[in-house]
Amino acid sequence: MAEQSTKQLTDVVPVPVQAKSDPRADFRLTPATVIVADRDARQVADYLRGVLRPSTGYLLPVVPFAVTPKIELDVTKTAKVGDQGYQLDVTQRGVTIRANTSDGLFAGVQTLRQLLPASIEAKTVQHTRWVVPGGSITDYPRFAERGAMLDVARHFFNPDQVKLYIDQIAQYKINTLHLHLADDQGWRIEIKSWPNLAKYGGSTAVDGDPGGYYTQAQYKDIVAYAASRHITIVPEIDMPSHTNAALASYAELNCDGVAPPLYTGIDVGFSSLCVNKDITYKFLDDVIGELAAMTPGKYIHIGGDEAHSTSPADYQTFENKVLPIVAKHGKFAEGWNEIAKATALPVTAVPQFWDTDGVDDATAAAAARGNKILMSPANKAYIDQQYTPDSPLGLHWAGYVEVKDAYDWDPATTLAGVTQDSQIAGVEAPLWSETIHNSDEIEYLAFPRLAGIAEIGWSPRSTHDWNSYRERLADQGPRWDAEGIDFYRSPQVDWK
Amino acid sequence: MAEQSTKQLTDVVPVPVQAKSDPRADFRLTPATVIVADRDARQVADYLRGVLRPSTGYLLPVVPFAVTPKIELDVTKTAKVGDQGYQLDVTQRGVTIRANTSDGLFAGVQTLRQLLPASIEAKTVQHTRWVVPGGSITDYPRFAERGAMLDVARHFFNPDQVKLYIDQIAQYKINTLHLHLADDQGWRIEIKSWPNLAKYGGSTAVDGDPGGYYTQAQYKDIVAYAASRHITIVPEIDMPSHTNAALASYAELNCDGVAPPLYTGIDVGFSSLCVNKDITYKFLDDVIGELAAMTPGKYIHIGGDEAHSTSPADYQTFENKVLPIVAKHGKFAEGWNEIAKATALPVTAVPQFWDTDGVDDATAAAAARGNKILMSPANKAYIDQQYTPDSPLGLHWAGYVEVKDAYDWDPATTLAGVTQDSQIAGVEAPLWSETIHNSDEIEYLAFPRLAGIAEIGWSPRSTHDWNSYRERLADQGPRWDAEGIDFYRSPQVDWK
Known part of the structure; x- marks a missing residue:
């Protein structure tokens, strides 16, 4: 610090009333220094210039604020x-x-x-x-994490579509994008050590629609693009169920050694990795290792939901083996709230609560042990659900989720036993893609509901007020129009 | 206000934690707007520019803080x-x-x-x-008024010398210059209705040194120069005593109708305006009227000290007639503390306490009635007194006033009955000029003592500390050297 002053702020006669020094903030007058002053201050500025010019020899022009x-x-x-x-x-x-x-x-x-x-x-x-x-x-923010999730497995969205969604969600201070990269219907990320996953497992989608996958270069590009919007990517490989695409790609991952056909329906819970084969963990070590290496964020999401074809004992065995693999690769685990049942769950793991009835003993017990819980109650935060029975897009297994429903909830009263903000990692709005195929359809389901989830995650609970929110939301309409966002013009809002 | 926004600061999703609107501060983006960002903020700044450019069409260059x-x-x-x-x-x-x-x-x-x-x-x-x-x-500041007084009557100082002193005192946040414009030895201000006052009454000085006076144009120029240094001029015409120069100029102002000779000694208290002649008040109405018309400050100083040739009854009569004249011309009166004896003293009048014994019943009574008191105790604040018996300049009738004496006092313990800061208008350092003739000699008596009076008037009492002050004062030495101020290098200070 060559620019240090030898003076103290109190080396002045008369001594000032109050001074607070900050030696790192010493300022050096240079030939480039300007004096900025508006009309009211102009006379004093000219005087100051007169004082400073003879000895410094600097120009020290007096410029109005208005010019800059x-x-x-x-x-x-x-x-x-x-x-x-x-x-x-x-x-x-x-x-x-x-x-x-x-x-x-x-x-x-x-x-x-x-x-x-x-x-x-x-x-x-x-x-x-x-x-x-x-x-x-x-x-x-009220909570550190405000997330969106995009399911690119049921239908694939190309990098430009993902980037567009990143730009859209960033406007609402969403700071996390969870990419659901693998499910029964498709594997969407290139894994160099298991190339068939993407090439074959990624080749189709729901309804036999065209598949697709991200090369590692494309994935890294998405990660970098998200970072430029101050958004962290959390990649998910769902397991042990939701794995038909992987099982179809590599026969050896199946307990019976027989690869099932690719799947393009929308059932859940029928697939399972083979819990008792060593190859399963070699596979996951490779997959998680490659993912971790190209993911700067601290979390890898390991799914864990709806493992209806895996026995409770096998589920325990499986999660207790997978969680250390995540840690081995220097990451923390996120998972659907079922992972809270794992006896080896580290306190750094984040169960994502997606249930609708407000009770889950295992997740509450994890919270009691210190795990933070990410809140995505399906009947509030799942923005793939239909708004009403007339909605042309979306499912409704969790109910109909109108704009007011997506806004009118509190993460701190969502799950019994999790009532303190400090127990909550944040909120996330998952967008499952069984019924959607393109950016317009993403937008129709995400907007306006994503904005409500974002506000719940950011703004203090004391500001929560539907009437105020719906007015502010109405102001977003012209913005979305200008941006070309095809949002749902809910009758609950007086759009402008 | 054409630039009003139709938005509120809370028209935002998610709603902010805290917002405080100021509609007068609405900001308009224009083609001249720049985005200022240092390295840490550069990426966000580029993003913002990208958001704002398409619709505004403005250049919005991102410039580093460092360039300006x-x-x-x-x-x-x-x-x-x-x-x-x-x-x-x-x-x-x-x-x-x-x-x-x-x-x-x-x-x-x-x-x-x-x-x-x-x-x-x-x-x-x-x-x-x-x-x-x-x-x-x-x-x-602790007190609204921090003043210096220059006696231009005993010796005359030309406008450039006064301006130099203005520049010097302004550095210490002195905001008032009291000009002692008339005394026995000289009348220093042109009065157009009584031209002999300046022409004849201003023609000499103490010891028969050359006199002088300010034309009204010169006086106005001094007032304007002072204003440019944020200093208010308070002009003083001392009366009813200290008036030999006026009495010598106009015979009709004397009770006996005989003009005395001009006076060049340094005695006091021998002269008096004629209290019982109407012409006296016509004279004062003219003088104060012309002075008030060219003095933007709210105070006219009417002297009033050492009226040893005026009986107490006449003094009352006189002051009770003069005070309304000041008011008639739209000004408030300042006066030496003797004016506190006037029964017609308005609460707006400011007695200037110059005594040394800390007791003055009339001034304390005025303070009790609500008059503010200006503090100039002669044994502390009279910077014309000798520093020591060896000082080549100055008198010593109030004692010797070393640097420490001029600093080590408190306006709130200077006069019995005046103990609240709210009772005190401020402080003033009078510089009488019986022994001084030029700027060097002004500087020798004023510096360093003026800085001490300035600090007493500005800085909180809690900061009062001789050891801290003398160190800060030592730092002023090189400044005064650089400015060419011939200050007294008191042995009480370790000069640098």
């Missing part, structure tokens, strides 16, 4: 907002967003977008007065 | 600092001074000067690293 209206983004020590929050200050001269991290800045940028007219989202030049309301916002 | 190191001076709503204080924040990127008024900014600028190396005061280019210590200062 600005949006300042500043990663700097920022009180109160933690590692994801931000402070946003708007004056006539500019907007300043301060945060302790670039994640926080990014969240603040999303707020700034929404403070501008909806036409800011247009793809062509609009002739509008781009005014931001004055004042200050201090903002930070 | 700046000193920002901002008259804006600033908490805690009142109408004279300031907030000064120093980071590696710049210095920001905020204040509610330009007076506050100016005070902050004086602090900034002292935070730079002393060579910043040099008159030629210095090759130094101009580093300001990092951190924050919140600062505001």
Whole structure:
């Protein structure tokens, strides 16, 4: 630090009332320094220039604030907002967003977008007065994780479709995208040591629709793109059930050594990896190893749901063997809440509660041991469910989930025994893809409901209010129109 | 306000934790807007630019903080600092001074000067690293008025000499210059309705030295110059005594109708305006009227001290007639503490306590009635007194006033009955000029003592500490050297 001052802030006559030194913040006057002053301050600025010029020899031009209206983004020590929050200050001269991290800045940028007219989202030049309301916002999330899940197994979505969804969800301060990469109907990620998984297991989809998979280069590109939107990818390989695509690709993974045919229906729970074969764990070590190596996030999701073809004892055996493989590759495990039954569940593992009845003893017991729970109650947070019986897309096994349903719940009253925010990792909105095939259909199911899940995960419980929310939601309509998002115009909202 | 946003800060999904609107601060994005971001924020800034460009069509360049190191001076709503204080924040990127008024900014600028190396005061280019210590200062004065007085009657100082003194005292947040414009030895201000006052009454000085006076144009120029240094001029016409120059100029002002000769000695108390002549009040109405018309400050100083040739009854009569004349011309009266004896003293009048024994019943009674008292105890604040018996300049009728004496006192324990800061208008350091003739001699008596009086008037009592002060004072030495101030190098200070 060559720029250190030898002075203290109190080396002044008369001594100041209050001074707080920060030696790392010493400022050096240079020939490039300008004096910024508006009309009210101009006279003093000219005086200061007069004082400083003779000895420094610097030009020190006095420039008005008005010549440089600005949006300042500043990663700097920022009180109160933690590692994801931000402070946003708007004056006539500019907007300043301060945060302790670039994640926080990014969240603040999303707020700034929404403070501008909806036409800011247009793809062509609009002739509008781009005014931001004055004042200050201090903002930070209730829960560390606000997630979306995209099922790319039942139907495949190509990298551009995934990136589009990333851009869309980022607007609502979603910071996690869980990719459901493998299920009975398709295996969607290249595994170099088991190449048939993607090549053969990824070749079809529900209803015999075209399949597809991500090469490792494509997956890494998606991970990087998500990171540029401050979103962490959590890759899921569902197991031991939901594995028909893998079992069809490699006969040796089946207990009877016979590969089943590829599957394009929408039943669940019929498939299972062979719990008592060593090859199963060699396979998973390879798969999880390759996934972990190209996933910078700390979590690998190991599924674990609906293992109806696996006995409870075998399920225990299986999870107790898989969980250490995840740890071996330097990751923590996420899994559907069934994994809470594993006796070897480490406290770092995150069960994802997806049930609808608010009771799950194993998950509550895990929470009592210190595991954090991710909340995705299917009758609230599953955004693939139909809005109403008339919805052209979606299933309804968990019920109909209208916009108000997706908003009107509290993660801290969702599961008996999990009542403290500190027990909750966050919220996630899974979007299963049995009935959807393209971005328009993703959008129709995700919007507006994703925004509600995002708000539940971010905003303080004290702000929860349907009437306020539905008005703010109505404002999102023109934004989605400008962005080309084909959202569901729920009659519960007075759209603009 | 055409730039109003139609949005609220809470029109955002997810709703922010905390928002405080300020509709007057709405910000408009324009083609001139820049996005300011350092390396840590660059990625988010580029993203924001990508969001904003398509619809606005603006360039929105992302510029690093570093390209525009700046000193920002901002008259804006600033908490805690009142109408004279300031907030000064120093980071590696710049210095920001905020204040509610330009007076506050100016005070902050004086602090900034002292935070730079002393060579910043040099008159030629210095090759130094101009580093300001990092951190924050919140600062505001203890008392509203911190004054200096210059006696231009006993010896005359020309406008340039007065301006030089203005520049010197401004550095210590002195905000008032009291000009003692008339005394027995000279009348120093042109009065157009009584032209002999200046022309004849101003023609000599103590010891028969050359006299002089300010034309009204010169006086106005001094007032304007002082204002540019955020200093208010308080003009004094001393009366009813200290008036020999006026009495010598106009015979009709004397009770016996005989003009006395001009006086060049240093006695006091021998002269008096004629209390019972109407012409006296016509004269004063004219003088105060012309003075008030060219004095934007709210105070006219009407002297009133040492009226040893005026009976107590006449003094009452006189002051009770003069005080309404000041009010008639839209001003408040300041006067030496003897004016507190006037039964018609308005509560807006400010007696200036100059006595040394800490007791003055009339002044204490005025304070009890609500008058604010200006503190200038002669044995502390009279910076014309000799430092020691060896001082080549100065008198010593109030004692010797070393640097420590001028600093080690408290306005709230100076006069019995005046113990609350709220009873005190401020402090003033009078510099009488019987023994001084030029700027060097002004400087020798004023520095360092003026800095001590300034600190007593500005800084909180809780900061009062001789050892801290003498160290900070030592730092002023090189500044004064650089400025060419011929200060007294008191042995009480370890000068640098």
